[in-house]
Amino acid sequence: MQPIDEHLLRPTINERTNHEQSAQETPEDWESRSFEAQPGPTHRPPGANTFGHASPPATPAGLPSSAPTEPAAQPGMLGTQPGMLANQPVQPRRSGLRTSALIALTSLLALVFAVGLFAGWQFGHTGGTALSPSSTSTLQPGASSNVTVPALTGNNADAVREAVISKVQPGVVQVHVSSPGQQVLGSGVIIDGRGYIVTNNHVVAGASTVQVTLANGTMLPATVVGTDPADDLAVIKITPPVSGLTTMHLGDSSKLRVGQSVLAIGSPLGNAETVTSGIVSALNRNVSEGQKGPILPDAIQTDAPINPGNSGGALLDMQGNLIGIPTLNAIDTEFNTPANGLGFAIPVNRINFIAQQMIADGHVTHTGRSILGVIVTNVDQQVAAKNHLSVTSGVMVVNVTSSGPAASAGMKTGDVIVQLGNRSVKSASDLSTALLQHKPGDVVAVKIYRGTQQVTLNIPLGELPVG
Numbered sequence: 001m002q003p004i005d006e007h008l009l010r011p012t013i014n015e016r017t018n019h020e021q022s023a024q025e026t027p028e029d030w031e032s033r034s035f036e037a038q039p040g041p042t043h044r045p046p047g048a049n050t051f052g053h054a055s056p057p058a059t060p061a062g063l064p065s066s067a068p069t070e071p072a073a074q075p076g077m078l079g080t081q082p083g084m085l086a087n088q089p090v091q092p093r094r095s096g097l098r099t100s101a102l103i104a105l106t107s108l109l110a111l112v113f114a115v116g117l118f119a120g121w122q123f124g125h126t127g128g129t130a131l132s133p134s135s136t137s138t139l140q141p142g143a144s145s146n147v148t149v150p151a152l153t154g155n156n157a158d159a160v161r162e163a164v165i166s167k168v169q170p171g172v173v174q175v176h177v178s179s180p181g182q183q184v185l186g187s188g189v190i191i192d193g194r195g196y197i198v199t200n201n202h203v204v205a206g207a208s209t210v211q212v213t214l215a216n217g218t219m220l221p222a223t224v225v226g227t228d229p230a231d232d233l234a235v236i237k238i239t240p241p242v243s244g245l246t247t248m249h250l251g252d253s254s255k256l257r258v259g260q261s262v263l264a265i266g267s268p269l270g271n272a273e274t275v276t277s278g279i280v281s282a283l284n285r286n287v288s289e290g291q292k293g294p295i296l297p298d299a300i301q302t303d304a305p306i307n308p309g310n311s312g313g314a315l316l317d318m319q320g321n322l323i324g325i326p327t328l329n330a331i332d333t334e335f336n337t338p339a340n341g342l343g344f345a346i347p348v349n350r351i352n353f354i355a356q357q358m359i360a361d362g363h364v365t366h367t368g369r370s371i372l373g374v375i376v377t378n379v380d381q382q383v384a385a386k387n388h389l390s391v392t393s394g395v396m397v398v399n400v401t402s403s404g405p406a407a408s409a410g411m412k413t414g415d416v417i418v419q420l421g422n423r424s425v426k427s428a429s430d431l432s433t434a435l436l437q438h439k440p441g442d443v444v445a446v447k448i449y450r451g452t453q454q455v456t457l458n459i460p461l462g463e464l465p466v467g
Contacts, residue, residue: 138356139191139192139196139247139250139352139355139356139359140192140193140194141192141193141247142190142192142193142240142244142245142246142247143193143243143244143245143246143247144246145166145167145168145170145246147163147166147167147320148163149163149164149167149318149319149320150163152261152318157261160318161263161277161318163320164263164316164318164319164320165263165265165275167320168246168248168265168314168316168320168322169215169265169273169275170214170215170216170245170246171189171190171215171245171246171247171248171314172187172188172189172190172215172248172265172266172273172313172314173187173188173189173190173197173212173213173214173215174186174187174188174212174213174267174270174272175187175188175197175199175203175204175210175211175212175222175236175312176210176211176212176213176219177203177204177207177209177210178207178208178209178210179206179207179208180208184203184207185267185270185309186199186200186203186204186266186267186309186310186311186312186313187199187203187265187266187267187309187310187311187312187313187314187326188203188212188236188312188313189248189312189313189314189322189325190245190246190247190248191247191248191250191322191355192247192359193240193244193245193247194237194240195237195238195239195240195245196225196235196236196237196355196359197212197222197235197236197237197238198233198234198235198312198325198351198355199233199234199235199236199311199312199325200232200233200234200311200312200325200327201227201228201229201231201232201233201234202232202311202327203234203311203312204224204227204234204236205227205229205234207224209221210222210223210224210236212236212238213272214241214245215272215273218241220238220239220241221238222236222237222238223236223237224236225237225358225359225362226357226358226359226361226362226363226364227358228354228358228363228364229294230294230364230367231294231296231346231350231354231364232289232293232294232296232327232346233325233346233350233351233354233355233358234358235355235358235359248314248322249320249321249322250321250322250348250351250352251317251319251321251322251323251348252321252323252348252349253298253300253323253324253347253348253349253350254349256280256283256300256317256323256347257280258279258280258281258282258283259279259280260279260280260317260318261277261278261279261317261318262277262278262279262280262302262304262315262316262317262318262323263275263276263277263304263314263315263316263318264276264277264278264302264304264305264306264310264313264314264315264316264326264343265313265314265316266306266309266310266311266312266313266314266326267309267310267313268305268306268307268308268309268310269307269308269309270309271309276304276305276306277304278302278303278304278305278341279302279303279304280300280301280302281301281302281303281341281342282300282301283298283300283301284298284299285298285299285300285301285344286298286299286432286433286436287299287328287344289328295432295436296327296328296344296346297350297369297436298347298350298436299327299328299344299345299346299347300315300323300324300344300345300346300347301342301343301344302315302326302343302344302345303340303341303342303343304326304343305340305341305343306326306329306343307329307338310326310329311325311326311327312325312326312327313325313326314326315345321348322348322351323345323347323348324345324346324347324348324351325345325346325348325351326343326344326345327344327345327346328343328344329342329343329344330342330343353368363466364466365466366463366466367463367464367465367466368439368440368463369436369440369463369464370435370436370438370439370440370442370461370462370463370464371404371405371435371440371461371462371463371464372404372405372406372420372431372435372446372459372461372462373400373401373404373405373406373407373462374397374399374400374401374404374406374411374417375397375398375399375400376395376396376397376398376417376428376431377395377396377398377428378395378396378427378428379391379392379393379394379395379396379416380392380393383396387414389416389449390449390451390452391416391418391449393418393426393427394416394417394418394425394426394449395416395417395425395427395428395430395431396414396415396416396417397411397412397413397414397415397416397417397448398413399413400412400413404462405459405460405461405462406446406457406459408459408460409446409457409458409459409460410457411446411448411457411459412450414450415448415449415450415455416448416449416450417431417446417447417448418447418448418449419445419446419447420434420435420444420445420446420447421434421437421438421444421445423437435461438461439461440461440462440463440464441460441461441463442460442461443458443459443460443461444458444459444461445457445458446458446459
C-alpha cells in the first residue's frame with residue numbers, strides 16, 4: 001500500500017460565505033506527522049514521530065478511553081501525532097463545497113487532491129440536541145427499491161447504469177449546514193430506515209443547524225448523532241417521512257478490484273442527484289488530510305469526477321452497492337486547481353465499522369487501528385554517527401510507552417527498527433504505512449538493530465485509544 005504524499009491535497013468543500021485561507025505545508029511541516037491512525041486533528045510538536053503511543057483520548061474513529069500522557073517530543077526528532085503519516089504532504093481537497101484545509105496525497109503525484117470540495121468543511125462538534133444511543137448497532141433497512149439491476153455483460157453497460165441510478169438515487173441526500181458566518185453544502189447517504197445518514201465529518205463539523213433535502217425535494221431538519229474527525233465521518237439523523245426511506249445497501253470494499261466500473265452520486269456545486277462514472281483507479285491509498293488532519297487509510301482512488309459538494313455522497317459498484325464515500329480530490333499544484341480524475345473515497349467497510357458505533361453509542365468506542373507504543377526519529381548518517389548506530393537507515397526508538405506493546409515485547413530506547421512484518425522500514429513514514437496494514441491484536445515480527453546485533457521481536461499490536 002503506497003502512502004499518498006502530502007503535497008497539496010486540499011479538502012474539498014462547498015465554499016462558505018467566508019472562505020478560509022488554505023495554507024500550504026512546508027517541508028518542516030511534513031516531518032511532523034503521526035504514525036498510528038490517531039483520531040482527530042491535533043497539534044504536532046516538532047520532534048519525534050509517535051507510533052501507537054497513546055495520548056489523552058477523546059473519541060475519533062474513536063473510543064473513549066484514558067491513555068497515558070504522550071511523552072514530550074525530544075528536540076531534533078520528527079514531530080508527528082498518532083494517526084498522521086510522516087510522509088511528504090499531499091494536500092487533498094474535501095468534497096464539500098468549501099475551500100480550506102489541505103490534504104496529503106500520494107507521493108506518485110505532484111498534485112493536490114480535493115475530492116469534490118468538502119461539502120461543509122470541518123465545523124467542529126455538532127449543534128443541536130444529542131440523540132440517545134440506539135439500542136442496537138445493527139443497521140435496519142428501509143423501503144426496498146423495486147428496481148432490478150441486470151448483471152453486467154459486454155453490451156448492456158448503459159442499461160445497468162440506468163438501473164443502478166434508479167435504484168439508489170432515493171438513498172442519496174443533499175446536506176445543508178449553517179454555522180456562524182458560514183453556509184456549507186454537501187451530500188449524505190441513508191444507511192438505516194430509522195433515518196440515519198452517513199456523511200463526512202468535514203461537512204457537519206461546527207454546525208449550528210443541519211438540514212437534509214431528499215431526492216424528492218422534501219427538506220427535513222437533522223441532528224448530528226456522532227462525529228469522528230479521525231476518519232472524517234459523521235452520522236446525522238432525520239425523522240423518516242410517513243412514506244419511509246430508501247436505504248443504501250452496503251457492499252464489501254475488500255472485494256474491489258482496480259479497473260472495475262463505479263458511479264459517484266452527490267451534489268457537486270449544489271447540483272443535486274448528479275451522477276458521474278469512472279473506474280477504481282487504485283486501492284489501499286493512505287491519504288493524509290494535511291498537517292493537523294487525520295490519515296485516511298485504505299482509501300479508494302477513482303477517476304469518477306468529484307467536485308465540491310460531492311463530499312459525503314455515494315461511490316457505487318455496478319450492482320448499486322455502496323462501496324465508499326467520496327471525500328477528497330487532488331489539486332494540481334502548478335495551477336492550484338482541482339486535478340482531473342484524482343479522487344479518493346473512504347471504503348465502505350470502514351464506514352460500516354465506524355457508523356454502527358456512532359448509531360449505537362453516539363460516538364466511536366473502538367478505533368480498530370493498531371499501535372506499537374513508541375516514539376521514533378528517522379535515522380540518517382548524522383543521527384547514526386551521533387548515536388553510534390550500526391545502520392544508517394530505519395527509525396530509532398527515542399521513547400517506549402510504559403506497559404505498551406513494544407515495551408512488553410522488550411523493545412528499548414536506542415533500538416533501530418528496520419522492518420515490521422514483511423515491510424522494510426527506512427523512515428517514519430514507512431513505519432506508519434506498515435502499521436496501517438495490521439489490526440490490533442495482530443502479532444507482527446519487528447526486526448531491530450540493537451548495537452550491532454540484529455534482533456526480531458514478536459509484538460502483539462495494541463489499539464489506538466479514542467481521541
